[in-house]
Amino acid sequence: MSTDLSRTIGDVAELVRSKNAGPFWQTFDIFCDDDRAYAELSGDGVITAERIGAAYHVDPATVAVFWLPDIRVIKVSVPRPVSSGSALDRDVHAGQQHVPLMLLPVVP
Amino acid sequence: MTEPVPAAVRVLVPTGMIGAGTTAELVQAGIDLGADVIACDGGSTDSGPYYLGASTPKTTERAVASDLRIMLKAAAAAGIPVIVGSCGTSGTDSGVDWLAGIAHQVMADEGISLKVARIYSEQSKAVVLERLGAGRVHPLAPAGPLDPATVDRCEHIVGLLGHQPIVEALRQGADVVLAGRTTDTAVLAAVPLMRGMPAGPSWHAAKTTECGGQCTASPRSGGVLFSVDAEGFTVEPLDPTNACTPTTVAAHMLYENADPFRMREPSGTLDTSAAVYTALDDRRVRVEGSAFEHADVHTMKLEGSAIGGYQSIALVGIRDPEVLAHIDEWVAGLGQFLNDGIQRILGLQPDEYSIQLRCYGHNAVLGPLEPEATTAPREVGLLTIATAADQATATAITKYANPYLLHFPLPHMRDLPSFAFAGSPAETPRGAVYEFVLQHAVELDHPLDLARIEMSAL
Numbered sequence: 001m002s003t004d005l006s007r008t009i010g011d012v013a014e015l016v017r018s019k020n021a022g023p024f025w026q027t028f029d030i031f032c033d034d035d036r037a038y039a040e041l042s043g044d045g046v047i048t049a050e051r052i053g054a055a056y057h058v059d060p061a062t063v064a065v066f067w068l069p070d071i072r073v074i075k076v077s078v079p080r081p082v083s084s085g086s087a088l089d090r091d092v093h094a095g096q097q098h099v100p101l102m103l104l105p106v107v108p
Numbered sequence: 109m110t111e112p113v114p115a116a117v118r119v120l121v122p123t124g125m126i127g128a129g130t131t132a133e134l135v136q137a138g139i140d141l142g143a144d145v146i147a148c149d150g151g152s153t154d155s156g157p158y159y160l161g162a163s164t165p166k167t168t169e170r171a172v173a174s175d176l177r178i179m180l181k182a183a184a185a186a187g188i189p190v191i192v193g194s195c196g197t198s199g200t201d202s203g204v205d206w207l208a209g210i211a212h213q214v215m216a217d218e219g220i221s222l223k224v225a226r227i228y229s230e231q232s233k234a235v236v237l238e239r240l241g242a243g244r245v246h247p248l249a250p251a252g253p254l255d256p257a258t259v260d261r262c263e264h265i266v267g268l269l270g271h272q273p274i275v276e277a278l279r280q281g282a283d284v285v286l287a288g289r290t291t292d293t294a295v296l297a298a299v300p301l302m303r304g305m306p307a308g309p310s311w312h313a314a315k316t317t318e319c320g321g322q323c324t325a326s327p328r329s330g331g332v333l334f335s336v337d338a339e340g341f342t343v344e345p346l347d348p349t350n351a352c353t354p355t356t357v358a359a360h361m362l363y364e365n366a367d368p369f370r371m372r373e374p375s376g377t378l379d380t381s382a383a384v385y386t387a388l389d390d391r392r393v394r395v396e397g398s399a400f401e402h403a404d405v406h407t408m409k410l411e412g413s414a415i416g417g418y419q420s421i422a423l424v425g426i427r428d429p430e431v432l433a434h435i436d437e438w439v440a441g442l443g444q445f446l447n448d449g450i451q452r453i454l455g456l457q458p459d460e461y462s463i464q465l466r467c468y469g470h471n472a473v474l475g476p477l478e479p480e481a482t483t484a485p486r487e488v489g490l491l492t493i494a495t496a497a498d499q500a501t502a503t504a505i506t507k508y509a510n511p512y513l514l515h516f517p518l519p520h521m522r523d524l525p526s527f528a529f530a531g532s533p534a535e536t537p538r539g540a541v542y543e544f545v546l547q548h549a550v551e552l553d554h555p556l557d558l559a560r561i562e563m564s565a566l
Contacts, residue, residue, distance in 0.1 A: 021366040023153050023411075023544035024250055028360045056477060062250060066368050071358045077366040079250040085156025086543035087416050087462065087495045092156045096473045103479045 009047070010102035012037050023084040025072035025077055026094035028101050032072040041074055042067060045108050052076055055100040076101065113304035116337040118144050119296050119313070122346070123331050124320035126150045126175045126192055126207075127167030134330040134346040135182045141333050141344075146179050146190045148331075149318065150207060151197030153411060153544065154364070160198035161263045161413030161542030165206060167197060171325050172207070176297045177214045180284070184220045188454035188556040191274060191285045191295050198411075199266045201230040207286050208564075227273050228560040229289050229408075231265045235558070236550065237409065243500035244551040248409065251547035253281065258545050262412035270374030270406070272555035274298035280563055289411065291373055292318035300336040311378040312398035315371060316360050323360040325351045340396030342388060354385035374409075375555065376402040386548025405551050408558055412546035418499040419538040420506040423511045425528035426488045433484045434518055438466050442516045446509050454508055456496070461505060464493040490527075499537055506535035 010016050013047040014033040030047070032038040041047060053060035058078050066075040082088045091097055120138035122130035126148050135146065149458040151159070155166050157499050165172075176192075196203020204226050208454070211224060236259050237243050245254050264419040266289035267560045275298050277285045287295070296314035313334040316323050323343065329350040334343040343352050352503065361368045361380055379399040386394045450456050450463065466472035468489040470482075472482050494514060495506035513534070515524045552558060 019364050020154060022547075023157065024365045024547050027362075027366050028357075031359075037553050044175070055479070064366065068358075068362075068368060071355055073359065073362060073368075075362055075368050083157070083544045084153070085158060087419065087541045088464070088495075089156075090466070090473055090475055093154060097477075099474060100477050100479045 005105065005107050007106050008102060009041060009104050009106060012040055012106055016098045016102040018094050018096065020080075020092075020094040021077060024080055026097055027075065027077040028098050030074040030076070030101075035072065038069060038072040038105050040106065042069075046072055046106055047076065049106065051104060052078060052101070055104060057081065073101055111303070116335045116356040117300040117303045117305050118142050118318070118333060118335045119299060120146045120333050120346070121148055121296060121317045121320050121331045122146060122179060123148050123175060124322060125167070127172040128175075128320070129171065130175050130178055130331060132182070132336035134179050135178050137346045137348070138331070138333045139182055139186050143186070143188060143333060144281045144303070145188055145190070146183050147295050147299070148320070149193045149290065149295050151194035153200060155197065155546045157413040157542035158372035160200065160411060161540065163196075163198065163200040163264050164200050164204060165196040165519065169210060173210050173214055176210055177218065180211065180214055180220055180222065181218055183283070184222060189278060189283055189285065190300070191287070192271070193287045193290030193292070193295035193296060195286050195288060198264070199229060199287070200264050201228045201288065204228055204286055204288050211284060211286065223281055224284045224286060224564055225277035225280065226562045227269060227277055227285065227287040228562070229267045229269045229287070231267050231410065231558060233259050233262065233265065236265055239550050245410075245548050248547050248549055252390065254546070254548050258414070259412070261414035261545060263414060263542070264362070265410060265412040267410055267550065267558050268296045268374065269408070269559055270555065271298040271301050271559060272375070273559035275302040275562050276556055277563070278302060280561065282563060293371070293373060296554070305336040305398035306338060307402070308378070309336050309339075309341040309395070311371075311373060311400055312380055312383060312395060313343065314342055316357055316395070319360070319363065321345065321350070322363060323352060323357050325353060325355065325356055328475070340394060340398070342392055342394050344392040351391035353372070354387055354393055357395065358385045374406050374552070375428065376400055378426070396446065406555050406557070408552055409549045410546045411544065413542045414544040414545045416539045417495040417497060417541055418502045419541045420499070420512055420535050420540055421492050422492045422504040422506050422509065422535045423530040424490050424492070424534070427528065428492060428525055429484070431518060431525065432486070432488060435467060435470055435485065435488060436482065438516070438518055439467055439490070442512060445516065446512060449508060450505055454504060456501070461494065461496040463468040463505060463509070466491045466493065472492065495541060499539065503535060503537050510534055546554065
């Protein structure tokens with residue numbers, strides 16, 4: 001396994017995407033091409049409620065992480081900071097909000 | 109009288125949303141595969157609170173009419189029903205009537221005569237407040253308990269229908285069911301459930317196909333057909349050159365879903381955690397092991413949209429490399445200057461307005477979440493968004509800001525720069541800005557409670 005400290009979740013995953021899940025949630029899907037990438041990203045301390053909370057400025061207690069080894073997907077859902085399309089919202093479909101997660105270093 | 113239970117029930121999903129586009133060839137391919145019903149939805153909350161708040165469709169009439177014409181002609185020829193849910197994007201009563209009007213015109217043009225049911229699910233404030241008072245409205249995460257004042261603020265409230273009102277309309281003899289706000293899945297699961305198929309596979313198949321081709325290898329190649337039987341379901345694309353794979357099908361449980369294993373419906377909860385996805389061949393997928401937990405009390409999720417103020421916007425382009433090299437400093441100075449003037453000269457208190465300065469091309473999309481170190485952008489579109497309690501105030505803010513958006517300098521500049529307004533007038537009134545304010549479910553007395561079915565022969 002590489003020890004390159006600059007490698008990000010987006011470098012290891014095949015695809016990281018985000019989307020609204022109703023008006024009050026946004027959800028992130030991390031797709032891995034192979035078992036090795038999935039194993040690396042599902043390792044201890046890589047994707048945790050604390051790291052997600054810090055990247056998205058939300059309480060870690062509200063972060064939900066789901067592991068789907070059969071299809072090599074890690075799914076993360078967090079409440080939106082403001083509801084979809086309201087006066088202060090920047091991304092109605094939350095379609096570009098995956099980037100902070102994608103740019104997280106694999107090694108914390 | 110008990111109807112015989114068929115071996116399988118097949119649902120043709122021509123598109124993820126009526127108006128998004130389908131073709132007569134693809135729909136015919138589904139008819140040839142033995143479709144028992146053509147069904148799709150007509151909207152969702154995905155495009156934001158405006159469409160519900162203003163009760164206005166997102167889709168355009170010609171595109172909806174084009175899809176509906178293909179669906180109604182094929183269904184009339186095959187003698188099978190058509191179901192469209194969440195009519196008019198938000199599923200308000202006027203959205204249902206809008207789609208019914210289009211259906212009427214299409215049938216008149218084509219010489220088709222079908223019996224149409226309209227199912228309304230818009231809810232009055234009085235009904236919601238009465239149930240709230242009776243302790244029968246419950247918050248859904250991340251919402252808290254509902255304040256009656258929030259209900260009073262709503263411009264429109266809709267409840268999400270389950271499958272039973274659709275089944276009831278079909279039992280009353282409807283050929284075409286046009287429903288108000290409905291769960292995406294109920295539109296597709298209704299006929300399999302009505303004809304005795306098991307709940308787990310019926311709901312899971314519906315969730316898999318609710319965005320049409322999204323569960324296929326080539327999502328833009330059109331819709332899909334699923335077939336539910338006693339043991340599970342099979343899904344395949346309508347386009348013979350497209351394919352479903354176990355991964356594309358399993359992955360769709362992720363899409364726009366906060367929880368990839370459990371999904372609440374009015375009548376219970378779909379649980380896909382034990383589902384097994386198998387390739388039948390290179391383009392069809394078989395799914396077995398889906399479960400459904402029937403709820404003790406049927407519930408209806410509510411959606412409500414309220415006015416959150418009025419907005420005016422202005423877009424100005426910045427290309428000067430020196431300003432761009434100091435863009436954060438420049439925009440912070442501009443914001444401070446404008447807030448000072450809005451309060452001092454326009455006489456507004458800080459809680460009476462907001463002004464957002466979003467640097468598109470720099471950090472507008474992520475704002476405070478932007479993780480990348482700043483590099484000077486080549487060009488920035490500064491979008492100024494003023495929000496206030498009325499349109500005149502919002503527009504006054506953008507008019508006051510206009511000369512500073514045009515000329516605001518960096519501190520050391522001896523000459524006033526001029527930036528590039530995108531057009532004249534620089535400011536654009538946007539009208540009301542809406543917000544979703546309900547994330548709550550109401551208990552139902554029975555499965556048809558709070559749904560209103562009207563039959564008409566068009």
